[in-house]
Amino acid sequence: MNTYQQLIGNEWCDPASDAWIDQVEPFSGEVWARVPRSNAEDADRAVRAAHKAFNSTAWTSLSATDRGALLRKLASLIERDAEKLGHIEQRSNGKLIVEVAGQMRHAAQWVYYYAGLADKVMGNVIPMPKPGVFNFTRHEPLGVVLAITPWNSPIALTIWKLAPALAAGNTMVLKPSEFTSASTYELGRLCVEAGFPPGVVNVVSGYGAEVGEPLSSHPLVAKIAFTGGEIGGKHVNIAAAKDFKHVTMELGGKSANIVFDDADIDQAVKGAIAGIFSAAGQTCMAGSRLLLQDTIHDAFVDKLVAEVKKARIGDPSDPDTQIGPISNRPHFEKVLSYIDIAKNEGANCVLGGHAITGPGYGQGQFVAPTIFTGVNNSMRIAQEEVFGPVLSVIRFKTMEEALEIANDTNYGLAGAVWTRDLHRALYCVERIRAGTVWVNNYRATSFATPFGGYKRSGIGREGGAEAIKEYLQTKSVWITTQPNRANPFALG
Numbered sequence: 001m002n003t004y005q006q007l008i009g010n011e012w013c014d015p016a017s018d019a020w021i022d023q024v025e026p027f028s029g030e031v032w033a034r035v036p037r038s039n040a041e042d043a044d045r046a047v048r049a050a051h052k053a054f055n056s057t058a059w060t061s062l063s064a065t066d067r068g069a070l071l072r073k074l075a076s077l078i079e080r081d082a083e084k085l086g087h088i089e090q091r092s093n094g095k096l097i098v099e100v101a102g103q104m105r106h107a108a109q110w111v112y113y114y115a116g117l118a119d120k121v122m123g124n125v126i127p128m129p130k131p132g133v134f135n136f137t138r139h140e141p142l143g144v145v146l147a148i149t150p151w152n153s154p155i156a157l158t159i160w161k162l163a164p165a166l167a168a169g170n171t172m173v174l175k176p177s178e179f180t181s182a183s184t185y186e187l188g189r190l191c192v193e194a195g196f197p198p199g200v201v202n203v204v205s206g207y208g209a210e211v212g213e214p215l216s217s218h219p220l221v222a223k224i225a226f227t228g229g230e231i232g233g234k235h236v237n238i239a240a241a242k243d244f245k246h247v248t249m250e251l252g253g254k255s256a257n258i259v260f261d262d263a264d265i266d267q268a269v270k271g272a273i274a275g276i277f278s279a280a281g282q283t284c285m286a287g288s289r290l291l292l293q294d295t296i297h298d299a300f301v302d303k304l305v306a307e308v309k310k311a312r313i314g315d316p317s318d319p320d321t322q323i324g325p326i327s328n329r330p331h332f333e334k335v336l337s338y339i340d341i342a343k344n345e346g347a348n349c350v351l352g353g354h355a356i357t358g359p360g361y362g363q364g365q366f367v368a369p370t371i372f373t374g375v376n377n378s379m380r381i382a383q384e385e386v387f388g389p390v391l392s393v394i395r396f397k398t399m400e401e402a403l404e405i406a407n408d409t410n411y412g413l414a415g416a417v418w419t420r421d422l423h424r425a426l427y428c429v430e431r432i433r434a435g436t437v438w439v440n441n442y443r444a445t446s447f448a449t450p451f452g453g454y455k456r457s458g459i460g461r462e463g464g465a466e467a468i469k470e471y472l473q474t475k476s477v478w479i480t481t482q483p484n485r486a487n488p489f490a491l492g
Contacts, residue, residue, distance in 0.1 A: 002033040004181065006042060006205070007188040009049040010198035016041040021178050021206065026094030026325045027315055029363030033091075035181040038204040040214035043173075046202040050144040050171040051220045053199030059171065064119035067167060071115035074194040078108040078187075085155060085186055092180040093151050094325040094365070095279060096316045107159045110447040110463075114163035117468055121168070132482025139472040141169035142246055143222030146215050148236065150228045151177035151327050152282045152387075154184050160451075160462040161225040161248075162187075166200070168471040170223070174203045175215055179328045181205035208232065219243055223471065226250070227284075229385070230456055237459075248460035248470050250284065250452060252385040253413030255434065256406035257287035257442060260399070261295045263418035267440065269303050271418060272391070275442040277308065277369050280323055281389040282331075284457075285414045287442055289375075289382055290393045291402050297395050301373060305351050308369045314360050325365040326388060332365050335388030339370060342381035347372035347392070377405045385411070399424060407433050412454025416442050435461070 003020070005012040019037035024030070036042070053059050062070075078085065082104035089100045123137040147161040154176050165172055176184035188203040204211055216224055216239035223246035226236045233251045240247045257275050259268045275287025292300050316324035326332040332355075339353050352370030367388055375382050375392040382392045396402040406415055416438040417428045425439045435453045438444060445451065450461035460470050 001031070002182065004033065004035045004185040004205075006036045006038060006046070007185065007192070007201070007203040008042070008046050008199075009053075009202070010192050015039065015206075021181070023092060023180070023182055024328070025091050026327050026365050027317070027362040029365070033182050035178070035185065035205045038206040038211040040211070042204050042206075043211050043214035043218060046173045046204050047144055047146075047215065047218045047220050049199035049202050050173050053197055054141075054143050054171040056197065056199070058197035059169075059200055064121065064167075064169070067169060068115040068118035070194055070196055071111050071118065071163060071167060074190060074196075075108045075111035075115060077190040077194055078104065078111060081186070081190065082108065085183055088186055089155060089180070089183045090316055092154065092182055093327040094316050095153075095327075096321055096324050098319055099279060103153060103156045106447070107155050110159045111163045113447040114167040114468065117164075117465060118167040121468060121472065123474075126476075132480060134479040134481050136477050138475050138477060139168075139469075140475055142471060142473055143170060144220055145170045145172050145223045145225060145471060146175065146218075146221045147172060148175045148212060148216075148224065148226045148228065149177065149184070151180040152279065154180045155187055157227045158184055158187060160227075160467075162201070164462075164468040165225070165471045166196075168468050170471050171200045172202065173215060173221070174201065175212060176203070176205055178205060178207055208235070212236075213239065216240060217242065221245060223247065225470075233458075246470075248462065249458045250462060251413075251456060251458045252387075252411055253284045253286065253453065253457055254289060254383065254385055254409045254411045255285060255287050255414040255416070256289045256291050256409075256432070257416045258291040258402050258406060258418065258428065259293065259296070259300065260402075260417070260419040260421070260424065261293040262420045264420070264440070265296065265300060265303065268418040269300065269307055271416065271440075271442040272304055273307060275416065276391045277311065277323055277389050278443060280326060280367070282327060282387055283443075285436070285443060286387070287414075287416060288386060288390070288392060289377075289406075290391055291396050291405055292393060293402070294395050294397050297393075301350065301371070301393060305371060308351060308371065311369055313356060313366060313368075315362065323369060323389065325362065326367055329365065331387065332367065335367050335386060335390065338381060338384070338386045338388070338390060339367075342372050342375075342379070342390070342392070345379045345381060346374070347379060347381055348374040352389070377408055383409060399428070403428060403431050407431075410456045413452075413457035414438070
């Protein structure tokens with residue numbers, strides 16, 4: 001049993017309530033760690049520590065190059081401890097060990113990227129139409145940034161926020177999901193080891209109503225970076241709006257994976273599988289709607305079902321496992337409820353549609369890879385985010401019909417097009433209303449490119465050079481070069 005403490009001002013401390021939350025391993029059901037059940041008092045202490053650090057010479061005296069050096073040190077520590085971090089994350093959320101190992105390596109690369117970008121943020125000299133003045137812009141940090149992250153990829157989604165925010169000169173309070181807080185505390189430990197001044201990075205954990213809301217509404221928080229569901233995002237956005245906090249939000253998705261009849265079918269089948277069954281469907285960018293042109297629909301479904309039947313399901317710590325458990329019990333029940341909804345709506349379940357129990361499946365928190373055909377896009381199973389290994393197959397005839405179906409959703413996080421026709425691909429890319437569109441691949445990501453959504457899928461972008469702008473504000477500076485003003489009462 002591991003017991004974690006809060007990180008506030010580079011000091012490890014118990015929660016004010018002396019209450020704790022068990023961390024349960026999704027596969028075995030074992031309680032393997034406990035984390036602080038922080039409350040409003042802890043939230044206030046963490047924010048004030050971050051605010052103090054933001055105004056301290058220990059942080060403000062560092063140049064952008066110095067901040068980059070600290071981030072490079074952090075990246076090297078993440079590389080050093082990648083195996084340990086991956087093991088902790090895998091125990092926390094039940095992801096495949098091969099996937100979390102890759103995420104840890106990528107996390108280090110994200111930090112290296114923003115370490116290099118820290119001293120590349122530059123203002124502009126603005127040519128003025130007015131005589132006797134010189135104008136330039138400078139970009140400055142916002143202040144205290146609150147990062148709220150979900151249970152499906154704790155370290156990766158924290159790094160997406162932490163790296164650009166620190167590179168820009170902000171200070172942070174991290175609030176991970178109560179289900180998967182351990183790896184974020186380990187990340188906090190590495191921030192201390194890297195040499196970040198006290199209060200620059202703080203970590204508290206607990207339930208939304210008890211610590212998340214006090215953090216979101218705290219007057220000293222300048223920005224909230226949130227990844228999670230639409231309902232949680234609404235609560236955070238309302239709290240932020242009360243005192244005009246900046247927000248970045250990466251929310252849900254109902255992404256369309258469109259396959260035309262001229263596509264490489266074998267590759268498209270692999271893309272469909274990667275789109276929805278990787279991470280047991282517990283990813284915001286999941287290709288949960290598979291749109292198939294009617295001329296290939298039946299043959300494609302047959303190939304898809306045959307391939308998915310071969311999937312190795314079981315212990316996520318086994319490198320050979322391809323599909324692991326659902327991350328937590330409440331979400332397991334939610335996914336099963338959506339399967340019942342789909343059946344009651346009249347969708348045809350051609351694979352799966354049930355929980356998996358028995359030897360080799362631990363406590364039985366598994367949902368069989370599930371495929372529904374005969375889905376109408378107006379069905380709840382096609383409109384609402386399930387966040388599990390559940391695929392809705394929708395038939396279309398023409399390209400325009402496919403695009404209409406793809407865009408007929410409240411979400412706009414991602415999408416994909418499978419075709420050999422370059423003109424068709426580019427036409428679809430222009431018309432799919434989503435923040436990311438893949439052509440003849442699915443789920444490719446990189447620190448070098450922005451990621452985010454349209455519509456209810458979010459606000460702002462994470463990744464790439466654009467992300468650091470989310471943590472900066474612009475100041476316009478005017479310098480008089482001609483001191484004798486003709487009329488001091490006139491706007492000049």
